[in-house]
Amino acid sequence: MLLVIVSGLALGGLYGMTALVYNVMYSTSKVLSFGTGQFAMVGGIVTAWLVLDFHLPTWLGFLACLVSGAAFGWLAEVIAVRRIVAVSDEHLWVLSTLALSTMVQEAMAIWWGTDPTPFPRVFPQEFAGAFDQKFWFPLILAVLMAVGLEQFYRRSMIGKLFIAMSEDSFAARARGVATDRMRSLSYVLAGMLGALSGFAGGQLTFADFALGTALGLSGFIALAVGGIGSSLGALVGGAVLGMLTALTTHYFGAEYQKTIAIGLLILLLVVRPQGLFGTTRVRQV
């Protein structure tokens, strides 16, 4: 039973981190990217590739993971978001990010193969059941990431600019904020954080090409449950979803994971569309 709870929390940490990544991109561009989960997938596979196939030390794999995530995030902004946001059609960004996400996933499937491969150990630790690093590492990193992002939004200049852009992009631009550069920067940051979550959860999920879609969906459910824009909501939503997933797997079997998860999403969205910690925004007609 302890193992069920711990694995649920670890999964919850992973989902929460993905939800945080959604938030970072949403703050500057108002785009919910279909490819959010792919950052974690790319980061995980790059690390597994370098450390296991080339026998590089883990810290180098970690650096490469962050660099690849940053590069992918920047590319995603340049290819799929920049021109679409300029056109400002409501639905086009759904399509462009879906297209990019599909391409990246299929490219990885062709290059890396479709079988999940094991992920290297990060810390020298014996396998320790419920207290193994594959459980506590993602959980701790998720909390650190949420706290760090909150500090970043409140204390640093760039973080404040992100907040300003999420409030009103045009007003921020009028006050001399380089909104295009900030958006680019937020995608680089999102890519790094996403790859970091892939690194943290690698031992739990393995380096798998299909991780991106599953994580993108689960992270989005966590985000919708918690409420868009809230770091605390992302963590809580992730934890609720992770616990539900683990308990479902324990009592009913792994086949019903998604059924329960999406049931939760639909139920909550129908009852409380803005999420638990979200704020309603009055829409002008």
Next chain:
Amino acid sequence: MKHDHIRPLLVGLFVLFAAVLPFITGNLYYLHVATIIGVYWVLIATLNLLVGFTGQLSVGHVGLLAIGAYAFCLLAGGQGWNPFLALLTGGAICAVIGLLLGLPSLRLPGFYFAMATLAFGLIVSELALAEQWLTNGSVGMPAPSFPAPFDTPWGFYWLVLGIAIFVTWMTANLARFMWGRAMVALRDSTVAASSVAVPIYFTKLMVFVFSGFTAGIAGGLYATSQTYITPDAFIVNLGIYFFVAIIIGGRGVIIGPFIGAAVLAAIPELVGPLAKYGTFFYGFILLMVVLLLPGGFGELISNLALKLRRQDQASTSIEPDLGALQAAIRGKR
């Protein structure tokens, strides 16, 4: 007036070509590809009403296809029903599920709804694997074929062709008249549409029911065309393919998605090495179309047609008959 005759002529020529296709090519494999395109089109034609006209981004219609296919196999194969009755029942079941799928769309904005339908597609394939007593799990089940005139590849092809033409005709009727205007109005501005008394809920749900019904029919036909179905046949990538076909074809045009569906289905089948890169290729095409040609190929074609038409409307200058005018003025005096 001239142009009003061109479109029916083209459609008639195409139908004739499609009908005699089995006599042109003796190759059974090409016939199979043509049949598959027809089956997909039965689903895509009405999904286009949903995605292209009403603007509901459903990525999960592959789930409805799967339910239709399993219902058909269970009823016609396991229970020994008449295949046509089983086909219609599968369609009815999917119509009800389509209605349920449509309910959240009344409240969820675009991306939320796309995610919900994606999850629906995943759930269906998950349950098809899990509920072994019903679906045989990953082993799959054989699909029955249709009775006498339709049991050969040619006969089945003509059956699919007939259903596809009927569905296209219904879709065209819906799209061209009041329903279609209501859908487009909903897509472009829900608030404006409701302010001019377009029944939002009713219109949306009717489109969901209709597209669910034909998705179920397409599922039954798909099962027969494959002769054996497993949960692997209904992966989410197939749903993305339907979606991409509509987007590259052009939203809100009827013939565009057909071109999209045919091209997307035919290229990986006919160019062997591309099969492995099929889904990558779909993603690439989708990205290119979204970035360079947001209206899709359908819009490109209709713009070209419009340009051709404009030459006919060249301004003609009218010379005033000054003599008659003078005479008229003088006569009055």
